[in-house]
Amino acid sequence: MGAAEVTAVVLAVLLGGLIKSITGMGFPIVAIPVIAVVLSLEDAVAIIAIPNTIFNASLVFQARSAAPETRDLPRLAAYGIVGAVGGTLLLFSVPEAALLIPLIVMIWVYIISAQQNPTRQLTPAHTRRWAPAVGTAAGVAQGAVGISGPIVGAWIHAYRLPKQAAVLSVTVLFLLTGAAQLVVLVAAGSYDRDRLLLAVLAIIPMAITLPIGVRIRDRISTDAFGRAVLGILALSSIALTYRVLA
Numbered sequence: 001m002g003a004a005e006v007t008a009v010v011l012a013v014l015l016g017g018l019i020k021s022i023t024g025m026g027f028p029i030v031a032i033p034v035i036a037v038v039l040s041l042e043d044a045v046a047i048i049a050i051p052n053t054i055f056n057a058s059l060v061f062q063a064r065s066a067a068p069e070t071r072d073l074p075r076l077a078a079y080g081i082v083g084a085v086g087g088t089l090l091l092f093s094v095p096e097a098a099l100l101i102p103l104i105v106m107i108w109v110y111i112i113s114a115q116q117n118p119t120r121q122l123t124p125a126h127t128r129r130w131a132p133a134v135g136t137a138a139g140v141a142q143g144a145v146g147i148s149g150p151i152v153g154a155w156i157h158a159y160r161l162p163k164q165a166a167v168l169s170v171t172v173l174f175l176l177t178g179a180a181q182l183v184v185l186v187a188a189g190s191y192d193r194d195r196l197l198l199a200v201l202a203i204i205p206m207a208i209t210l211p212i213g214v215r216i217r218d219r220i221s222t223d224a225f226g227r228a229v230l231g232i233l234a235l236s237s238i239a240l241t242y243r244v245l246a
Helices: 003-023 027-038 041-062 064-069 073-090 096-116 124-145 149-157 163-187 193-219 222-245
Strands: none
Touching (some): 003 041, 027 041, 027 222, 064 163, 073 124, 096 149, 149 222
8 A cells, every 4th residue: 555545545535525525425426436546446446435334324414304305215225225235246247337338328318308307306106116226226336336326316316305305315325325335345355454444544534524515515505506416427427437438
């Protein structure tokens, strides 16, 4: 473990953590590609899994009062956990591009449709019907490539929930699917001394960014929050495209 690896982890967590604490998403989307520049994808996924779980738990606690305003969380979470277990096993056996290319296409389909119809809102009947499929897909993406934000973010954004309820929804899903992923990684022996040290080190910049981002979120409008979420989705597609082409 050298200076380059430590620097990459700290910078990745500072940037990704600030974005996540504002919008509830974006931490793995930013952090994993940055870390993967100097380490392998498996290294990046394993390192980020621990601080990401802690980060999500902190945000869930902070936004817990918005629970009555959420929708479909139990169904999404239950299927997400199952998908995360299967997806983590795919991490070791399926080419990354086969998982990332459909994800990139889906992100842009949603962004374009959201821009063309910015007031479109999914009905409760529609979201309940599709929650199992979306939850499973999000879990598989989280387990396989460490990034489920594009799926979860696009789906929850279409609910048009209040800011706190949206943050609580995405972070509950990230927390449960990420925890399932972490259990499989530990069981598979994915943590050596260096990976574990870098994961613990990442908790420090994460703790710095969390209160700053929460204060920023409280001061922005609902429209600005929605635009920020779409911006993170676009950023995620660019990062994922880079990973496919690199």
